[in-house]
Amino acid sequence: xxxxxxxxxxxxxxxxxxDMEKFGFTISKGRQIDYDSNDRRIAEYILAKEPSFSLCIExxxxxxxxxxxxxxxxxxxxxxxxxxRGELELVSQNIxxxxxxxxxxxVCPRGVNTRNVITLAKQAFQKTESYAV
Amino acid sequence: xxxxxxxxxxGVAGLETAGRLSKEGISVSLLEKEENTGGHLSxxxxxxxxRRDSGEVKKYLDDLSKSENVLLMTGSTVAEFRKxxxxxxxxxxxxxxxxxxxxxxxxxxxxFSSSRKEEYGYGIYDNVITSADLERMFRNGKIxxxxxxxxxxxxxxxxxxxxxxxxxxxxxxxxCCVTAVKQAIEIREHIKDSKVFCFYMDMRMGxxxxxxxxxxxxxxxxxxxxxxxxxxxSESINHFIVVKVEDTLAGRPLRMEVDLLVLxxxxxxSKGGKSIAELGGLKTGENRFFEVADHHFGSNxxxxxxxxxxxxxxxxxxxxxxxxxxxxxxxxxTEYLKASGN
Amino acid sequence: xxxxxxxxIWSEYQKEIADDKFFYVRSCIRQNFFPGSExxxxxxxxxxxxxxxxxxxxxxxxxxIGYHSDVxxxxxxxxxxxxxxxxxxxxxxxxxxxxxITSFGLYTEIxxxxxxxxxxxxxxxxxxxxxxxxxxxxxxxxxHASDVIYKFRKEIAAKAKYKLINKNTGEPLKVVDHIGCHxxxxxxxxxxxxAEYPYVLAGMVExxxxxxxxxxxxxxxxxxxxRQYLVxxxxxxxVACSKEKFESMKPxxxxxxxxxxxxxxxxxxxWQYVINEMEGKRYGxxxxxxxxxxxxxxxxxxxxxxxxxxxxxMHQTDxxxxxxxxxxxxxxxxxxxxxxxxxxxxxxxxxxx
Numbered sequence: 001x002x003x004x005x006x007x008x009x010x011x012x013x014x015x016x017x018x019d020m021e022k023f024g025f026t027i028s029k030g031r032q033i034d035y036d037s038n039d040r041r042i043a044e045y046i047l048a049k050e051p052s053f054s055l056c057i058e059x060x061x062x063x064x065x066x067x068x069x070x071x072x073x074x075x076x077x078x079x080x081x082x083x084x085r086g087e088l089e090l091v092s093q094n095i096x097x098x099x100x101x102x103x104x105x106x107v108c109p110r111g112v113n114t115r116n117v118i119t120l121a122k123q124a125f126q127k128t129e130s131y132a133v
Numbered sequence: 134x135x136x137x138x139x140x141x142x143x144g145v146a147g148l149e150t151a152g153r154l155s156k157e158g159i160s161v162s163l164l165e166k167e168e169n170t171g172g173h174l175s176x177x178x179x180x181x182x183x184r185r186d187s188g189e190v191k192k193y194l195d196d197l198s199k200s201e202n203v204l205l206m207t208g209s210t211v212a213e214f215r216k217x218x219x220x221x222x223x224x225x226x227x228x229x230x231x232x233x234x235x236x237x238x239x240x241x242x243x244x245f246s247s248s249r250k251e252e253y254g255y256g257i258y259d260n261v262i263t264s265a266d267l268e269r270m271f272r273n274g275k276i277x278x279x280x281x282x283x284x285x286x287x288x289x290x291x292x293x294x295x296x297x298x299x300x301x302x303x304x305x306x307x308x309c310c311v312t313a314v315k316q317a318i319e320i321r322e323h324i325k326d327s328k329v330f331c332f333y334m335d336m337r338m339g340x341x342x343x344x345x346x347x348x349x350x351x352x353x354x355x356x357x358x359x360x361x362x363x364x365x366x367s368e369s370i371n372h373f374i375v376v377k378v379e380d381t382l383a384g385r386p387l388r389m390e391v392d393l394l395v396l397x398x399x400x401x402x403s404k405g406g407k408s409i410a411e412l413g414g415l416k417t418g419e420n421r422f423f424e425v426a427d428h429h430f431g432s433n434x435x436x437x438x439x440x441x442x443x444x445x446x447x448x449x450x451x452x453x454x455x456x457x458x459x460x461x462x463x464x465x466x467t468e469y470l471k472a473s474g475n
Numbered sequence: 476x477x478x479x480x481x482x483x484i485w486s487e488y489q490k491e492i493a494d495d496k497f498f499y500v501r502s503c504i505r506q507n508f509f510p511g512s513e514x515x516x517x518x519x520x521x522x523x524x525x526x527x528x529x530x531x532x533x534x535x536x537x538x539x540i541g542y543h544s545d546v547x548x549x550x551x552x553x554x555x556x557x558x559x560x561x562x563x564x565x566x567x568x569x570x571x572x573x574x575x576i577t578s579f580g581l582y583t584e585i586x587x588x589x590x591x592x593x594x595x596x597x598x599x600x601x602x603x604x605x606x607x608x609x610x611x612x613x614x615x616x617x618x619h620a621s622d623v624i625y626k627f628r629k630e631i632a633a634k635a636k637y638k639l640i641n642k643n644t645g646e647p648l649k650v651v652d653h654i655g656c657h658x659x660x661x662x663x664x665x666x667x668x669x670a671e672y673p674y675v676l677a678g679m680v681e682x683x684x685x686x687x688x689x690x691x692x693x694x695x696x697x698x699x700x701x702r703q704y705l706v707x708x709x710x711x712x713x714v715a716c717s718k719e720k721f722e723s724m725k726p727x728x729x730x731x732x733x734x735x736x737x738x739x740x741x742x743x744x745x746w747q748y749v750i751n752e753m754e755g756k757r758y759g760x761x762x763x764x765x766x767x768x769x770x771x772x773x774x775x776x777x778x779x780x781x782x783x784x785x786x787x788x789m790h791q792t793d794x795x796x797x798x799x800x801x802x803x804x805x806x807x808x809x810x811x812x813x814x815x816x817x818x819x820x821x822x823x824x825x826x827x828x
Binding site: 004005006019022023024025026027028029 | 712750752753811
């Protein structure tokens with residue numbers, strides 16, 4: 001059951017443009033990582049082929065020494081977490097910035113084969129259409 | 134004339150103290166408020182770091198403390214506690230009067246009452262339990278949700294009642310992190326396709342073999358560790374628990390549903406200990422545990438000559454440390470008794 | 476869910492609420508959104524419960540809306556509040572009851588500040604004396620109007636003509652209770668039930684026959700923060716807050732929402748229309764919205780007041796589904812008539828489109 005007022009307003013607004021034009025604002029998008037609905041297949045792919053990936057404690061030693069992190073948005077620590085949570089947009093766009101120099105693998109205190117993690121991530125993105133790099 | 138010492142508390146510290154004192158030829162009255170000795174040790178299933186059966190430690194303590202020199206009084210608390218010159222007069226709740234040359238307080242700790250953290254919903258939501266409840270489930274061999282179903286996704290919240298200004302406990306309870314890791318592994322062993330998530334502020338793996346246990350949890354069992362303090366837990370329409378936490382290392386808030394939420398409850402000064410403090414004029418510190426004379430070489434010594442401390446009544450400590458602390462207390466007591474003459 | 480756990484927490488957060496001789500101050504904006512509510516409060520307190528509620532003709536806004544929008548400095552806000560207290564003192568009252576929840580938050584904040592920093596109170600005393608010549612005393616009891624209705628919920632239930640029960644199924648109505656942020660989040664001890672599980676509205680709902688819905692985003696703000704809302708470009712943030720609440724409460728199929736703040740029902744009521752326009756989503760059953768009420772409106776409905784006297788025709792999300800469920804007698808033709816039986820002018824243009 002729609003009120004008379006409601007119908008009137010609806011008619012008036014139908015003739016106007018986008019939400020922004022009609023209202024002057026749009027509904028802000030949430031920033032929450034919705035763990036339950038995220039796609040973690042990339043993480044599972046990497047874990048299956050490089051088990052040492054599970055040892056990462058996100059200490060940041062890798063990104064601290066990283067050649068690319070100095071100058072670009074590539075932070076291996078951040079990317080490892082985002083992959084684990086299934087938040088892949090930032091990762092897929094920036095992972096190609098890795099130079100594969102291997103400094104990260106030299107410093108990891110947990111013994112994660114970080115260079116392989118990156119290679120496998122790139123592979124996984126190729127295989128997942130929506131994130132193909 | 135043989136010396137007599139009263140040990141208040143029949144947990145790990147009390148049993149070790151009584152046993153070692155009796156080996157020195159000193160007669161002991163061991164007071165325990167419950168009907169059975171063992172204290173919190175009896176609540177544990179397997180102990181960290183090597184997952185050995187807690188019953189083995191209990192057996193060792195029982196064998197040590199069963200001696201003709203040790204008079205065990207269960208179901209007894211302290212009703213009166215006075216010092217007269219060099220002797221102590223203690224009257225138990227059952228009316229027994231004891232005259233002692235020295236007293237060792239081994240009243241241990243109480244677990245933080247998790248319903249005080251209202252935002253986690255303990256006592257309100259069916260599927261929020263504490264680490265003690267979980268350990269009991271291990272003892273019974275079955276881990277279930279409130280409706281009897283097997284949980285597939287379990288969340289563990291570190292630092293419940295510890296490092297928390299809001300509940301008045303600024304200190305770290307030291308053992309909850311390793312307990313969480315141990316329990317996470319045990320859950321994974323028990324429930325085949327389960328996933329466990331630990332929500333931590335810091336991972337405090339300070340004891341021997343603790344860090345290796347953490348590594349095993351990640352490597353062998355796939356336990357996930359998310360750095361962030363859980364701000365609130367609520368119940369979804371299916372009675373799952375909705376957890377809100379900031380994934381601080383990703384820099385974004387995170388929301389997930391778990392089947393069962395386990396709160397790692399911290400350690401607090403025990404109620405029994407508080408009453409002993411009042412009765413005996415013993416000082417407690419800012420963290421409400423007993424205040425010791427010196428942190429480095431006097432951690433068994435109280436502010437009353439002849440009264441000593443053993444175990445977790447002074448600060449959170451694990452079983453290894455408790456036993457060492459009790460042995461140190463015995464060393465202090467024997468020296469004191471020698472010095473105070475015959 | 477174990478009710479006993481919540482009851483244990485509620486029993487820890489009890490507050491003193493006076494039982495008569497109230498000095499009532501109105502909200503500056505509430506009468507625009509929900510015009511019948513304050514009148515209903517006075518009618519319930521004076522005619523139904525026989526209490527003494529006094530309104531001073533010279534009282535003003537508490538200036539909280541300006542204070543929270545950064546246009547009124549804190550000293551000015553405190554002086555305005557002091558003047559309100561002076562009016563109360565002059566009229567011979569000691570029990571202060573604001574209609575608005577932001578006012579309640581501001582009064583609580585100022586009274587706490589004065590308690591801990593008496594030199595600030597003396598400074599404001601001087602300001603007020605210089606500006607207006609008035610003198611004030613701090614109220615001995617400060618309670619929000621919803622606290623007062625909460626206190627008398629049993630008396631209202633005793634005189635109730637209708638209950639919050641679906642007359643077709645006999646089941647209690649499922650009610651979402653939404654508390655204004657300034658009520659207990661600032662000072663949990665000053666709210667009935669504390670901050671986590673506030674009881675002030677839940678108590679009313681339960682007493683009047685309804686069932687309270689507990690959903691994950693219960694504590695979430697509706698988004699009516701002045702600084703977000705007053706700037707048009709920021710309003711998307713406000714809508715997103717309300718939307719998060721709606722998404723969370725939808726699976727529980729609530730029949731209605733009850734609120735105790737001026738802004739919250741305005742948002743929860745109006746934003747359902749905006750979300751429908753922008754995303755085509757509706758949160759009630761059968762493609763309807765979820766009707767939103769103030770607690771005075773609910774109290775009035777329960778006591779048998781006419782829905783159109785309560786101002787329900789001004790709601791954007793139609794309230795008729797709830798009226799029908801409760802079995803309230805009302806005449807749909809009179810919805811837009813004034814008391815002189817004339818029809819209110821239909822809207823021809825949208826102001827500030």
